[in-house]
Amino acid sequence: MSWAITPTEITDLARGAAVLGTGGGGDPYIGALLATAALRKFGDVTVVTLDELPSDAVVLTVAMMGAPTVMVEKLPSLDEVISPVLALGTHLGRPVTHIACAEIGGVNSTIPIAAAAALGLPLLDADGMGRAFPELQMVLPTLYGINASPLAFSDEKGNVGVLQTVSNNWTERIARVACVEMGCSVMISGFPMSGAQARESLVPGSLTQCVEIGREITAARDEKTDPVARIVGLLRGRELFAGKVVDVQRNTTSGFARGRARIEGTDTSLTLSFQNEHLIAEIDGRTLVTTPDLIMVVEHDSGEPITTEGLRYGQRVRVISAPSDPRWHSAEALAMVGPGYFGYDVPAHRFDGTITTVEAMA
Structure with a gap:
């Protein structure tokens, strides 16, 4: 059933998206500001489910590409957000009917709202990942043979x-070079697909889930209960670790924020490895969770999600994990988003809510 995004929903939606962003996807606060401004200027955005989507629809994804650390200081404008959609519509020679999120994490859940508002188009209650990943080809539509190009970009x-x-893969490689040359962050629009293709390949209900997560965090704070437990319950996940951030190593290279963070507990420590998003969680050299499953860091008491660029020495945090869309655990998907792809000599671990099992190396 369709529903409307108004400025009232943006705070909860952005907070929930920052949780699902697994540390990446860009600063949710910036995206929330942009979406709120667009909604106030152009009106509410209608959100439609995949079941309501006509088979002959023309769907485009809208997103920010680049290093989240750069976007904190290089704020996008509304013109920059809609320019790729307009350019791609002209290139395709047919009108765009719907906007979709390429990923649900962080700013890339709210930038499409701004685009939909400014263009007067409906937004799908779905996304291409169910989380965030650092590279453009890392979406479920790739597994269904849907081309990222033609892809438009703007600065x-x-x-x-x-x-x-x-x-x-070539779209990612060429667009990444352009992104670096254009200041390490650009707005993009691509993955043109029909309604039938979108129904088959996208993760349903993503925006609704973001709002639910945000509302549960807010409700738990108001009720003086544990917001982290609420998040874990909604995502069918578990808490991995709690402690203080004692070390963060972070570099922005080739358009990515890469690094490691160490969190110290009472008698042990947990290490997170990230490339925009958290990819591996280890305790004393023992792997707990790996990509493609979700690894999320939140503030210890408030449950406020913390992005990889927001990690700082001295923060008291809790690390939680949750299962990804099961399609990410196919052999083809693991070759694209498993630990091996990112250069880690670690087999993929599949999280089932209580334990992890080791999968074939990808």
């Missing part, structure tokens, strides 16, 4: 381009 200077590539 704050007014530069706009359209790529036509031979594969989604």
Whole structure:
């Protein structure tokens, strides 16, 4: 059933998206500001379910590409957000009917809201991942043979381009070079798909889940109960660790924020490895959870999600995990988003809510 996003929902939606962003996806506060401004200027956005989507719809994803650390200081404008959609619509030669989130994490759950509001288009209650991943091809539509290109991109200077590539990996490679040259963050629109393709390949109910997570965190704070326990329950996850951040190593290279963080508990410590998003969680060299399952860091008492660029020495945090969309555990998907792809000599671990099982190396 369709529903409307108004400025009232944005805070909860952005907070929930920051949780699902697994540390990446960009600063949710920036995205919330942009979406709220667009909603106030252009009106509410209608959100439709995949079941309501016509088979002949023309769906485009909208997102920010680049290092989240850069976006904190390089704020996007509304013109920058809609330019790729307009360019791609012209290139395709047919009107765009719906906007979708490429990923549900962080700012990339709210930028599409701003685009939909400004363009007067409905937004799908779905996304391409069910979390956030650092590279453009890392979406479920890739597994269904849906092309990322033609893909349009724009920057704050007014530069706009359209790529036509031979594969989604080549779209990532070429667009990433352009992104670095254009200041390490750009707005993009791509993955043109029909309604039938969107229904098959996207993760349903993502925006609704974001709002639910945000509301539960708010409700728990008001009721003086544990918001982290609420998050864990909603995501069918578990708490991995609690402690203080004692070390963060972070570098922005090739358009990504890469690094490691160490969190110290009472008698042991947990290490997180990330590339925009958290990819591996280990305790004393023992792997607990790996990509593609979700690893999330939240403030110890408030449950406020903390992005990888927001991790700081001295923070008291809790680390939680939850299962990803089961399609991410196919052999083809693990080759694209498993630990091996990111250069870690660790087998993928599948999280089932209570334990993790080791899968074939990918």
